[in-house]
Amino acid sequence: MSRHVLTVDLEEWFHVMNLRPFFPPSSWEDLERRSPDAVRRLLEILERRSVKATFFCLGWLAEREPELVREIAGAGHEIASHGYGHRPVGALGRVGFEEDLAGTERILEGVTGKRPLLFRACSFSVTPSTAWALDVLAGRGYKGDSSVFPVPHPDYGWKGFSPRPVLVETPSGSIPEFPPLTLNLLGRNFPAGGGGYLRLFPVKLFSLAQRRREREGLPGCIYLHPWELDPDQPRAPVGGLKRFRHYVNLGRTEAKLDALLAAHSFGAMGEALENLEGRLPSFPLLLP
């Protein structure tokens, strides 16, 4: 049976894009870092369920919490890159993106002794207009990317991208793209990969998406953030739908995650991509 992939975006509660107006980067240094506690609870859950996950780490956080990153790596989990300062790929631009990658590689290599070979962009910000990012990643020798969300969304998403892992052919070489899990209902793809959706919807819906993948002999990719396991985090003065989406059911993430881990088999992304080698359909990238 195909093992699913469990991924964690290692960042702080104040790094979230929706909260940027309240917590600009200039304020980060003075804010309370709460991810170490949440991550240590998560590591216990993973240990209990014998699951190895992939942690996409922010360079900014790895610089300030190197011990935490070493603890994660020491527990046998995979350390990957989430970029340096949680800026969307489009805002960085091609040159800025390359610098951001290089800086984060240096930091993570300094902390763990290994260069990260997998990448996930801030807020799944690889879209048709920033597809050049995959060319940059392939050129730097990355072995996989998980930055494309194959659903329409107001802030991100690549409608029409394959919901299953594919091998993206870029001018600089090929790179596997592993999008988070979606569920096809009535011909439309709905997100079933984690985050707010895992907190909002019943575990059953996620299990259904995973069972469908299992029948195809393919893994699905689930993601979560440490702050989703932290119901006591400070609340930002966001309003309306964003407030609801961001803070709903924070106290239930842990139990839901545990239910998923009990029902399905999970592992890290690097291993899953190795198992898929030679089996991924090709996705030619047409760059302007």
Ligand SMILES: [Zn+2]
């Ligand atoms: Zn993130």
